[in-house]
Amino acid sequence: MKKFPLVLAGVVVIVVAAGLAFVLYREHQGRDVHGSSTEEFVTTETKPRPVVVDRKVFWPMYGFDAARRRAPEGIHLRPPYRVRWLVSAKALVEFPPAIAYGRLYFANLLGDVFAVDVRKVRFLWRYRARRCTAASPAVARGLVYMAFLNRPPCNTKRSGIDGTLVALDAKSGRVRWSRQIGPSESSPLVAGNRVYVGDWNDSVYAFGARTGRLLWKFTTGGKVKGGVALAGGRVYVGSYDGHVYALDAPTGRLIWRASAQQRLGPSGTFYSTPAVAYGRVYIGSTDSKVYSFGAGSGKLRWSHGTGGYVYASPAVWRGRVLIGSYDGTFYCFDAATGDIRWRYRANGPISGSGVVLNGVVYFATLSSRTYALNAATGKLLWYFRRGSFAAVVADRERLYLTGYRRVFAMSER
Secondary structure, eight states, rough: TTTTHHHHHHHHHHHHHHHHHHHHHHHHHSSOOOOOOOSSSSSSSOOOOOOSSSSTTTEEETTTSTOOOOOSOOOOOSEEEEEEEEEESSSSOOOOOEEEETTTEEOTTEEEEEETTTTTEEEEEEEEEOOOOOSOOETTEEEEEEOOOOSSSTTTOTTTTEEEEEETTTTTOOOEEEEESSOOOOOOOEEETTTEEEETTSSEEEEETTTTOEEEEEEOSSSOOOEEEEEEEEEEETTSEEEEEEEETTOOEEEEEEEEOOOSOOOOOOOOEEETTTTTTEOOTTSSSEEEETTTTOOEEEEEEEOOOSSSSSETTEEEEEEEEESSSSEEEEEOOOEEEEEEEOEEEEEEEOETTEEEEEEEEEETTEEEEEEEOEEEEESSSOOOOOOEEEEESSSEEEEEEEEEEEOOO
């Protein structure tokens, strides 16, 4: 009997040691991974252009182009700015507008889609879906594509709820076609004759852009809340199952599936919409990390932690990945290695995505401020005391800034 305490103590030591070993193993698995500038990193690729055929469509979709880089060329606006006019949407506008045919197209939380004439500053039409909304529209060939969530209440957890993808006539707002899908906060992507979108039913869809005919459907292991990105004939998307998927754009066939890093606690999930550049896929995760995967292979090329959730989507500009975190810091990473080039401490959590225009990166915080920083150095150039989720979009003459319930048109001071 005297040996029993010794045996028990030995068992406890073994259990504690095993637990410590597991903790150390998980910490090792979840460590930041430093990247390489030679492995699956292409510096000679051409700059992407928005996939549109209509010159009157200036900002066609969330993230500007199909690769979702959020850094269009040819816009020469620079801060400081002054407000020229504003319009009220009566409810939260969480995602930025699309710009086409001399109009802004955007939606509020209550499911109202608006068309605003930017010259005469008046509402031309409003489509009432009577559904919750958390996405940007996409515009192409005279149609406005919008994804909708369930009917109010917007934060419901009831099962069996549905959503819709709707194509509206850009001139009149009339419904051209509508398809029932799961609740969706995935900003549609239009390329060629297809429109791509994800939903809460774990699925990614490709529909005919003119007809709404279902072309293919791919099911992941969790909700698809972000938008998809398209590059090189592949669709890239993150899921709440903790994976990023590469699908064949024509068929929806799975090409590869990559994972968030293992760690202690819940695994990371992907709300962020990916951006594709330099042969890499860049995306933020709820495990506080920003990831870079090889676009061809799906292999992890680098990861870097922040101090909070990364709901935001990355902007990619001149070898840099620019993205905000819930820790209130906006980061600039080296696109090849993941090294931090600079960081800027803002006045609150950052949930929305940044945009780079003429060497200036814009982002907003949940503490209602929009910042403009030098994208190369992180130096503060200007700020505006409005904004929460969306940053800005622009045409050649004006910057359009979303300030919670209002959309501001701004010109150079």
